[in-house]
Amino acid sequence: MPAGTLYRGREGMWSWVAHRVTGVLIFFFLFVHVLDTALVRVSPEAYDDTVAIYKTPLVNLMEYGLVAAILFHALNGLRVILVDFWSKGAKYQKQMLWSVLGVWVVLMAGAFYPVLQHTLRELFGS
Amino acid sequence: MSTTETTKPADAGSDGPTGPQDDVALFDVDHPAPVIEPPRKRTAKTPKASRGNFEMQAWLFMRLSGIVLVVLVLGHLLIQLVLDGGVSKIGFAFVAGRWASPFWQVWDLLMLWLAMLHGANGLRTVINDYAERDNTRFWLKMLLYTATVFTVLLGTLVIFTFDPNIR
Numbered sequence: 001m002p003a004g005t006l007y008r009g010r011e012g013m014w015s016w017v018a019h020r021v022t023g024v025l026i027f028f029f030l031f032v033h034v035l036d037t038a039l040v041r042v043s044p045e046a047y048d049d050t051v052a053i054y055k056t057p058l059v060n061l062m063e064y065g066l067v068a069a070i071l072f073h074a075l076n077g078l079r080v081i082l083v084d085f086w087s088k089g090a091k092y093q094k095q096m097l098w099s100v101l102g103v104w105v106v107l108m109a110g111a112f113y114p115v116l117q118h119t120l121r122e123l124f125g126s
Numbered sequence: 127m128s129t130t131e132t133t134k135p136a137d138a139g140s141d142g143p144t145g146p147q148d149d150v151a152l153f154d155v156d157h158p159a160p161v162i163e164p165p166r167k168r169t170a171k172t173p174k175a176s177r178g179n180f181e182m183q184a185w186l187f188m189r190l191s192g193i194v195l196v197v198l199v200l201g202h203l204l205i206q207l208v209l210d211g212g213v214s215k216i217g218f219a220f221v222a223g224r225w226a227s228p229f230w231q232v233w234d235l236l237m238l239w240l241a242m243l244h245g246a247n248g249l250r251t252v253i254n255d256y257a258e259r260d261n262t263r264f265w266l267k268m269l270l271y272t273a274t275v276f277t278v279l280l281g282t283l284v285i286f287t288f289d290p291n292i293r
Contacts, residue, residue, distance in 0.1 A: 027245035034281045041284050044218035051216050063207060077192045114208040
């Protein structure tokens with residue numbers, strides 16, 4: 001980054017930064033995910049052994065992080081579309097960002113147990 | 127504004143065709159003022175548009191594929207990570223059960239292609255923004271395109287050739 005050009009924007013800039021960061025993270029996961037799924041063409045054992053990694057507590061927690069990234073990217077993407085195509089989109093971009101974050105918090109709370117139940121059951125018994 | 131034929135510039139110092147001459151009109155019917163093209167006017171000398179409207183199409187693709195991906199990906203997450211025990215149930219048998227249906231094969235194929243192209247174009251934008259040296263930018267994008275083509279083809283092949291009875 002060229003020196004002295006850091007633009008300290010407000011909601012608009014930070015949502016743009018978060019959209020980029022989540023997008024890049026999701027894309028890197030997608031590469032790995034296609035590769036692990038391709039193991040179904042090797043053998044059922046190779047696939048099941050690899051999927052077992054997805055069931056360890058740390059990776060299970062990362063899946064919750066993946067859900068967080070995807071949900072933000074999806075909801076904020078819809079906001080970007082509204083900013084671009086809805087005549088009042090730019091005017092209400094800030095309100096729409098807070099709505100995105102509100103819906104995100106609700107969905108993340110709802111996803112907490114379903115996504116992490118495998119680990120929670122393992123750690124704290126059934 | 128008055129017409130140009132008889133108008134004397136306010137400062138006829140250095141740029142008049144005949145230099146500073148008081149009381150003499152610089153331009154008349156026989157000596158018209160030089161024509162100044164409006165800025166950015168397309169003329170015969172303007173290079174032909176070299177990139178077409180690819181960037182606009184890419185911009186539109188991000189929005190259209192994004193809307194479809196919201197449905198495909200959130201549905202995928204719901205099935206794989208939320209419903210029916212979350213990640214616990216996933217295994218070869220689960221994949222075989224889902225890909226027995228052409229509906230889920232088409233769902234996954236469409237999701238693979240749209241997500242990969244959407245992500246590749248997003249990363250192309252990121253590379254263009256942050257890789258400042260021409261060489262770095264070029265090779266990063268070649269790496270991106272190679273990885274993208276490889277992943278899309280591999281995923282497509284896996285969906286089309288899946289064999290539940292593999293041993």
